[in-house]
Amino acid sequence: MNLLLQTTHSNLQAQIAVTGSKSETNRLLLLKALFPAITLANTSNSDDSEVMEKALIGKEEIVDIHHAGTAMRFLTAFFAVNEGREVVLTGSQRMTERPIKVLVEALEQLGAKITYENEVGYPPIRIKGQKITASKVNIPANVSSQYISALMLVAPKLENGIEINLVGEITSVPYIKMTLALLNDLDVKTSFEGNVIKVYPKATVEPKEMTVESDWSSASYFFSLVALSDTASVTISSYKETSLQGDSALVEIYKQMGVDSRFENNALTLTKDINFKPETLNLELNNTPDIAQTIVVTCLGLGVGCHLTGLHTLKIKETDRLEALRIELTKLGANISVTNDSLTLVASNTINPNIKIATYNDHRMAMAFAPLALKVPIIIENAEVVSKSYPDFWEDLKSLGFNSTELTV
Structure with missing residues (x-):
């Protein structure tokens, strides 16, 4: 048209x-998948948020998120820590040209099992969900903040939480702080000092409505x-x-x-x-x-x-x-x-x-x-x-x- x-x-x-907000909605959709006691209000009606929600509640082996870059990053981390679940995460032609290697390598430091279906460093990727016990990870600080937020969002469900060392000068600090604030709203303990982010484990949260x-x-x-x-x-x-x-x-x-x-x-x-x-x-x-x-x-x-x-x-x-x-x-x-x-x-x-x-x-x-x-x-x-x-x-x-x-x- x-x-x-x-x-x-x-x-x-x-x-x-x-x-x-699409940014807030997609973070909260992932947190709701981890903590079903949460309810959400004023969520985004965007295509990106719709494909994110569908992927989180679906049971298919092939998960197609079309053009949704945020969903690609967040779901890579989500499925990597979803013990026993195996998926192929893919998207549009443009999505197969957008790099994912930095996030994959960070998750692999934690023990994740991820392989590339075609070109190394790019979707589609095959993810075999694991129980993650390692907690320390290094990641370049100047990459998309969505890589960093993806790690932070799944951290409360990891046995030992996560300690992220950001190497170099940090990009998009407000988006990292947004993720921290949403975690804090759920009483998840966090810290962000210098170039180190810590998110502590939390098994459950109290029922709560969160308005976007x-x-x-x-x-x-x-x-x-x-x-x-x-x-x-x-x-x-x-x-x-x-x-x-x-x-x-x-x-x-x-x-x-x-x-x-x-x-x-x-x-x-x-x-x-x-x-x-x-x-x-x-x-x-x-x-x-x-x-x-x-x-x-x-x-x-x-x-x-x-x-x-x-x-x-x-x-x-x-x-x-x-x-x-x-x-x-x-x-x-x-x-x-x-x-x-x-x-x-x-x-x-x-x-x-x-x-x-x-x-x-x-x-x-x-x-x-x-x-x-x-x-x-x-x-x-x-x-x-x-x-x-x-x-x-x-x-x-x-x-x-x-x-x-x-x-x-």
Whole structure:
């Protein structure tokens, strides 16, 4: 499905309920599988969370998680410690190109039995669940935090817990802290000192309902829409001022792009600062790489330059996001350059209209570029890809006055 997006006005007014955080939901789904006394509220309705839940409750030998990278990492650890269970964990063509070796090697240090079905270092992988008694593991600190969180999440059910030594400079600390906070909510004892994380064993937990906060990565598109509007007052829910999600850094980042934020009654209202004067943006996004696409597209729409660093993990996401951004922004007329971990956009007031944006099976490519329809008509290819994290996205855009026309070619 290709969508032509356009709008006749740029004065945005709406109240929108955003689905629960995919990051929190997938962590809690795994914890619920380990501790059935937990109940969950406001879980994500994303494809990723649906395949994660299906895999955790299913009994099949072949577990296909499609494009869900989080599920691949978390389930690798889950099945590795599920004594007596044997599965082949696989996914989409792109998933077979995304590395898993660092996590497999860490689990093997603990005694896990994992083999590669095809290419060494990549899915599909065959996992023979073991009783794990070893507890000490070394893992590079600059890898995706999902590898580290995967180990932490299964640790309470290990006989001796786990002690993770992070080797080098740590990436995505907020996501590690999110995992720790959710474990602490269940009274699992943890510590994180220097480069060492400890999670202690816990046989059972008390019955408890855990409510998932709405997804901050999904909120990023509304920050972008407000920044690119003439005037706006958009309220999104449910959000807390003190969040476990690293992408809540959006509040401070988008203040630099003319968006004011106000929290009230578990909702967040975004308004446009009409006196805002844009300047070149320099940001280090080591802790929040998932919002890089949204930020650079916002800068293009505002006619400002940006230099974004700390983006090395974007190379192994749903697509090589840095290269995808370079290709698609260039089609729009942007002067952009990328390295293995950075992106530089030169300020320009020119945006080519009616450009087809390829999405590369990446939900964030589709949603990050959509706000540009406030400036020029834009075509989003394979628009249905948003279901990976935010199935209601196009309907929510309509509530803001956007027109979307499905194209046959």
